[in-house]
Amino acid sequence: MTQQTPTPEQEMLNWGRLLMDGLPFADLIAARDRDPGITWFDFWMSRADSYETMGEAAIADGHxxxxxxxxxxxxxxxxxxxxxxxxxxxQEGQLRKATLYHRAAPLLNPPAARVDLPIDDTTIIGYLRVPTDAERPVPCAVLLGGLESTKEESYLFENLLLERGIATFTFDGPGQGEMLQDVALSDDYDRYASRVLDHLVTLTDTLASDRIGVLGRSLGGHYALRSAAKDNRFRACVSWGGFVQMDDWDFEYPMTKQSWKYVTNSPDLETAQIRVRNAIDVRPVLAGLTCPTYILHGAKDETPITEVDQVKEYATNAQLVIDIEPEGDHCCHNLGPAPRLRMADWLATELTR
Amino acid sequence: MTQQTPTPEQEMLNWGRLLMDGLPFADLIAARDRDPGITWFDFWMSRADSYETMGEAAIADGHxxxxxxxxxxxxxxxxxxxxxxxxxxxQEGQLRKATLYHRAAPLLNPPAARVDLPIDDTTIIGYLRVPTDAERPVPCAVLLGGLESTKEESYLFENLLLERGIATFTFDGPGQGEMLQDVALSDDYDRYASRVLDHLVTLTDTLASDRIGVLGRSLGGHYALRSAAKDNRFRACVSWGGFVQMDDWDFEYPMTKQSWKYVTNSPDLETAQIRVRNAIDVRPVLAGLTCPTYILHGAKDETPITEVDQVKEYATNAQLVIDIEPEGDHCCHNLGPAPRLRMADWLATELTR
Known part of the structure; x- marks a missing residue:
């Protein structure tokens, strides 16, 4: 299925993804050319330390x-x-990521306001950002992370939505970021998305409760399909490089399989595959998807493009927009801003029509 | 003086500069890996055509x-x-650049309002951008292009200033962009900057006339020093990789020498060097610089770091902040966002204190 299995370093040094998510090019060059005695992990954690120091200096200087x-x-x-x-x-890196984002949140423009939402025996930690110069109430997009992406990484995409007059809400669900210690990957991500929605619809001064959409990237695309299929309060849905099921996982790269094992809290890969196959299957509920839905997929994604056919087969009650990029890799990270702008414009249009 | 003379392709494919000025990484990869039968010029002009088409499609779709x-x-x-x-x-590329920017200007956020200012027998074409959510009147920074940079390229730097509450004004002066056909490189760039200032101080509802600064990049840094030295209405000055004089030009790369020849409208390099040496010398007026002035220079810039010493020697009446980056190339393009943020913060602070 895959042409070539990348080395760990090749899989990590995904230039399109890292740059489009906002890391400076100078850091990528430095990571590539680093002293071989410095591990990838240590290199980037040291960058995080430097940036925190620079942030503290900027605060001291009033910037x-x-x-x-x-x-x-x-x-x-x-x-x-x-x-x-x-x-x-x-875990060390996840904690550092969350801590630094918590420090950034009130200083972002517009700020990200932290929201803690109790559910079962745990808490959903999320962030709401609202465009400053738009007339309220404004529409809102709920943004979902994926297998190793979390609520902190959608910042640049949030900015695209915010400048189009759309508020954003991000959070960690089962198997993700700050929730992983309490709840591993599960088959009911939609319940967490609905819990978020229960909260957002109460913010009637700020948000237009009948104009809330959901967008997810990679595994988050799967979650977006599931969440919108199960909760028809979502008025628009975007699956950005997502997929429908995981009956087979031979196409996955070795480190990605390890990632599945990690987020399912499995003792071995065999167990992980079974858990993933059982938890990640939206086919039984996809007929419940009734809102307009946008599917972006790169034809050169290791996640098979046949997933798009499955969306068409099972989502029989939704108006689908299918956007296939012939040269796109996973999530079309290699193609620059164009696919992201298309998704932002489509979602903003759907939520403001 | 130089360690290595770059090939034309190496000089053009300046990753740090092109990325920090906003070109997508995917385009740089495509430029590097293009069919050898396609010239650099044709590759990028074709990208410009594609982007214009995409812009037109976006307008048609209401985006x-x-x-x-x-x-x-x-x-x-x-x-x-x-x-x-x-x-x-x-000339073909310059015209295309200006035309596309004219189309972009009213659609930027905040928009860039075109201003035409008559001077002598020609017209200064400039753009004013004003932060939308700041209380007026706001401070303003006049941004100057350099040897081959023009009013269109400062967009991302403008955004840094705008989000810090500072309006921006960019324009083409002698030897630059849309003015080059009328006026070649000259020794009185400051007169054009003062003409701009004459206009800006009349916009009293919008701009705080006593809080206007000037910043220039590369040769624009030289122009900024000259403009602030000759017109003490400028309250702060930034020379971003600039220089004081051009008595010698052996350090320049071959294509940069061609660039000097072009903007001086010289028949040969010998004539160009004489004209450049005569026009580009701020030493005689640098004692007139009295506003706070920030000097950014990369120690690995081919433009010698001794230029910084000359600023110190001649600008005896200005409070100088000297910021030398040991690993910085020309304008520190290779270092990512840090130097740009420092300049933006310094300028915003000086203009709001």
């Missing part, structure tokens, strides 16, 4: 915008330090 | 933000198509 930027870039450096390691580094 | 972005990126593609060619391609 709040710059401080917010450095704390956020530091958070991204910690993210990409840990995102494909599965020992104690994972 | 004004996206249209503005594509027209602007198209303008940048045309800029970097032509910036180091000196035959008819130069």
């Amino acid at each position: 709040a915008h710059t401080a917010g930027y450095w704390f956020w870039v530091g958070s991204m450096a910690a993210q990409y330090a840990q995102f494909l390691w599965f020992d104690e580094r994972r | 004004a933000h996206t249209a503005g972005y594509w027209f602007w990126v198209g303008s940048m593609a045309a800029q970097y198509a032509q910036f180091l060619w000196f035959d008819e391609r130069r």
Whole structure:
């Protein structure tokens, strides 16, 4: 299925993804050319430390915008330090990422307001950002992370939506970021998305409760399909490089399989595959998807393009927009801003018509 | 003086500069890996065409933000198509750049309002951008292009200032962009900057006339020093990789020498060097510089770091902040966002204290 299995370093040094998510090019060059005695993890965690120091200096000098930027870039450096390691580094990097983002949040423009939502025996930690100059109430997009992406990484995409007059809400659900310690990957991500929605619809002064959409990237695309299929309060749905089911996982790269094992809290890969296959299957509920839905997929994604056919086969009650990029890799990270702008424009249009 | 003379392709494919000025990474990869039968110029002009088409499609679909972005990126593609060619391609690319930016301007956020200012027998074409959510009147920064950079390329730097509450004004002066056909490089750039200032101080509802600064990049840094030295209405000055004089030009790369020849409208390099040496010398007036002044220089810039010593020697009446980056190349383009953020914060602080 795959043409070539990348080395860990090749899989981690995904230039399109890291740059489009906001890491400076200078850091990628430095990571590539680093002393071979310095591990990938240590390199990026050291960058995170530097950026935190720069953020603190900016605060001391009264430069709040710059401080917010450095704390956020530091958070991204910690993210990409840990995102494909599965020992104690994972947790250390995740904690560092979350901590730095918490520091960045009030300094971002517009700020990200932290929201804690109790559910079962745990808490959903999320962030709401509202465009400053738009007339309220405004529409809102709920943004979902994926297998190793979390609420902190959608910042640049949020900015695209915010300048189009759309508020954004991000959070960690089962198997993700700050929730992983309490709840592993599960088959009911939609319940967490609905819990978020229960909260958002109460913010009637700020948000237009009948204009809330959902967008997810990679595994988050799967979650977006599930969430919109199960909760028809979502008025628009975007699956950005997502998929329908995981009956087979031979196409996955070795480190990605390790990632599945990690987020399912499995003792071995065999167990992980069974758990993933059982939890990740939206076919039984996809007929419930009734809102307009946008599917972006790169034809050169290792996640098979046949997933798009499955969306068409099972989502029989939704108006689908299918956007296939012939040269796109996973999530079309290699194609620059065009696919992201198309998704942002489509979602903004659907939520404001 | 130089360690290595770059090939034309190496000089043009300046990753740090092109990325920090906003060209998508995917385009740089495509430029590097293009069919050898396609010239650098044709590759980028074709990208400009594609981006214009995408901008038009976005307008047709009602996506004004996206249209503005594509027209602007198209303008940048045309800029970097032509910036180091000196035959008819130069003028063709310049015209394309200006035309695409004119289309982008009203769609940018905040918009860039075109201003035409008569001077002598020609017209200064400039653009004013004003932060939308700041209380007026706001401070303003006048941004100056350099040897092959023009009013269109400062967009991302403008955004840094705008989010810090500072309006921006960019224009083409002698030897630059849309003015080059009328006026070649000259020794009185400051007169054009003062003409701009004469206009800006009349906009009393919008701009705080006693809080206007000037910043220039590369040769624009030289112009900034000259402009602030000759017109003490400028309250702060930034020289971003600038220089004081051009008595010697052995350090310049071959294509940069061609660029000097082009903007001085010289028949040969010998004539060009004489004209440049005569026109580009701020030492005689630098004692007139009295406003706070920030000097950024990369120690690995081919423009000698001794230029900083000359600023110190001649600018005896200004409070200087000297910021030398040991690993910085020309304008520190290779270092990512940090130097740009420092300049933006310093300038915003000086203009709001």
